Amino acid sequence: xxxxxxxxxxxxxxxxxxxxxxxxxEVALEEYATDQNTSALLLALKDIATAHGGLGKLAQRTxxxxxxxxKTLSSEGNPRLDTLAKILTSLGFQLSIEPLGRGKQKA
Numbered sequence: 001x002x003x004x005x006x007x008x009x010x011x012x013x014x015x016x017x018x019x020x021x022x023x024x025x026e027v028a029l030e031e032y033a034t035d036q037n038t039s040a041l042l043l044a045l046k047d048i049a050t051a052h053g054g055l056g057k058l059a060q061r062t063x064x065x066x067x068x069x070x071k072t073l074s075s076e077g078n079p080r081l082d083t084l085a086k087i088l089t090s091l092g093f094q095l096s097i098e099p100l101g102r103g104k105q106k107a
Contacts, residue, residue, distance in 0.1 A: 001077070005018070008027045011051075011074075011076075012047070012050060012051040013051070014051075015047055015048050015051035015052075016051050016052065016070075018092055018102075021091070021092075021093075022093065024044050024047070024048065025041070025044050025048070025093065027040075027044075028040040028041040028044035029041060033056045033083065037073050038077070042073050042075065042077050043073075043086055043091070044074040044078070045073055045088075045091070048091050049073070050093060051089070052091060055069050055070060055073070058087065058090060058091075061090040062083075062086040062087060062089075063102070064083065064086065068083075069087075072084070072087070073087075
């Protein structure tokens with residue numbers, strides 16, 4: 001009989017892979033583009049941070065207060081651009097800009 005592992009453990013192991021974490025963030029950003037709800041993006045960032053040592057470790061890497069990190073990545077969070085950039089950088093990602101429609105410019 002095969003044993004199973006809890007979903008959260010599997011999910012966090014999955015997100016340790018940079019390409020999988022990137023795909024997860026991309027889906028969260030696509031959802032944000034559709035509904036302007038930041039919850040999915042903040043949850044994705046929180047999950048990836050948890051997979052890479054936890055929010056306390058993220059606070060150390062970003063030089064941000066641990067309580068600030070928890071509040072920022074909560075469902076009610078509304079991070080400033082500089083905070084978001086610090087978090088993404090510490091997780092191995094960067095912000096970038098691309099034209100709408102991935103190469104199709106709107107007039």
